[in-house]
Amino acid sequence: MTQNDQSDVIAFLADPATHGGATQGRAAHGGTGPVGVIATHISQVFLAGGRAFKLKRAVTLPYADFSTPERRLAFCEKEFVLNRATAPGLYLGVRRITRTREAGLEFDGIGELADAVVEMVRFDQEALFDRFAVEGRLDAALMSELAGTIARFHADAPVVHAGSGSQRLAALIDMNSASFAESDVFSRDEVSALAGALRQRLARHAGVLDTREAAGRVRRCHGDLHL
Structure with missing residues (x-):
């Protein structure tokens, strides 16, 4: 596995000031409190207010090549199209992270592409079905509804x-x-x-x-x- 440096992008997304105001015509998404981070081997998700921003790590693996900003942007766009079909209420769009004249970073500017993220609505982790299972809240009606939803998705x-x-x-x-x-x-x-x-x-x-x-x-x- 090879990995390229994304330290400036990570610092930008982890900075509460990044998420404290409206950007490029989009409303602010919730305050300047600490930004949470969920990390996996191929991505990092930054939790800021009511939003989540998923950044693909700049890695090259046998099954995924996220080595350049352009490739990461393309994969973000593919992910958005696929997941928007199943969770339209969660997936909001793809945000470009661009460089400013002052050598900083901003969302959706006119400068050079530095990276890209998928923007999502942040949801309550307690709403995940694994939590429901632990707490005994997965009843037959809920599972039947889920099965029907997945079956319709597969049929289409x-x-x-x-x-x-x-x-x-x-x-x-x-x-x-x-x-x-x-x-x-x-x-x-x-x-x-x-x-x-x-x-x-x-x-x-x-x-x-x-x-x-x-x-x-x-x-x-x-x-x-x-x-």
Whole structure:
């Protein structure tokens, strides 16, 4: 994994002053209190007032290339389009972070592109279904409603043909193997054994997978659906 420097962008997003006033025609989103940060291996989410700003880390991985501001902007736009369809009340848009003449940063200026973020409505973490499960609040009615919503989303999802049969899964096995090889969690022998077992199973079921693809049974759904 390679990673580029984003320290100035991170400092900009973590600064309460960044979020304290209206910017480029957009209303302020809630005060100048401390900015919270949620970090993952490929992103950082900055929580400011009633808004959340998701920044993609400048990393290059076997499954994700966020190495340049332009690529991160493009991936932010793709993420917004996909997730706006399922959560229109949460996903507000994509904000460009641009450089100012004074060598500072601002949202949606006319200067050079420095980075990009997905802007979202900040939601109560207690509303997540994992919290509901712990507290025993996931009842049958709620789960039935959720199942219906996901089923309708899948039914309306576009059919995908190009590279969606056994070849696609073969590429995923290769990609995962490359990712595992960069980690010290598994030994080389373990990675090799896992990849070999997966390729063996794939060869056994390749005919079925390719038949499903040809019949239009593979759809562009959501590979990272969180509850």
